[in-house]
Amino acid sequence: MADKKHIQIACMAALLLTLAACGRSERDVGGFSNDLLGNEIRIEALPDPAIPTVVCHMARFERSVLDRARQGNWFEDPSNSSVSCQRTGAIDLSKVPLGDAGQEIFSERQSLFFKRTAVRRIVDLDNRSILYVSHSREIVEGSAKMSISTVLLTPEEADAARKAR
Numbered sequence: 015m016a017d018k019k020h021i022q023i024a025c026m027a028a029l030l031l032t033l034a035a036c037g038r039s040e041r042d043v044g045g046f047s048n049d050l051l052g053n054e055i056r057i058e059a060l061p062d063p064a065i066p067t068v069v070c071h072m073a074r075f076e077r078s079v080l081d082r083a084r085q086g087n088w089f090e091d092p093s094n095s096s097v098s099c100q101r102t103g104a105i106d107l108s109k110v111p112l113g114d115a116g117q118e119i120f121s122e123r124q125s126l127f128f129k130r131t132a133v134r135r136i137v138d139l140d141n142r143s144i145l146y147v148s149h150s151r152e153i154v155e156g157s158a159k160m161s162i163s164t165v166l167l168t169p170e171e172a173d174a175a176r177k178a179r
Contacts, residue, residue: 068144097163110175
């Protein structure tokens with residue numbers, strides 16, 4: 015019985031070291047503690063890979079080691095997120111797909127296997143807008159957790175995109 019307990023403690027220590035070794039990404043802008051358990055709200059910068067003059071900032075929840083231990087679910091973060099996007103210069107849509115379904119520009123795991131948080135870009139030329147939707151994607155059951163941000167296009171940018179179609 016004592017050997018089994020030592021093995022469990024060794025596995026828990028290895029898991030904690032692995033979690034501690036996971037550093038922040040280069041997209042990380044900042045964050046802050048959200049409660050007494052050490053859970054955090056993390057803010058990441060997500061440049062649009064096809065439109066370098068648009069950057070999105072996504073806020074998401076990151077569970078602490080204490081919260082993971084308390085709930086017994088080590089391998090999952092909540093899929094709650096929020097997104098805000100803005101332009102930093104002129105927008106060229108010549109290399110951007112303009113289909114109704116848009117294009118996923120970011121995806122990140124929120125659990126070991128089945129849950130992801132994603133950001134999708136949809137161009138709405140009729141309303142001279144680029145929409146960015148942050149949402150959760152789960153294999154078995156979809157999620158209604160989402161956030162939306164709009165970047166306005168100038169009349170000239172929308173006209174150029176229409177002509178390039």
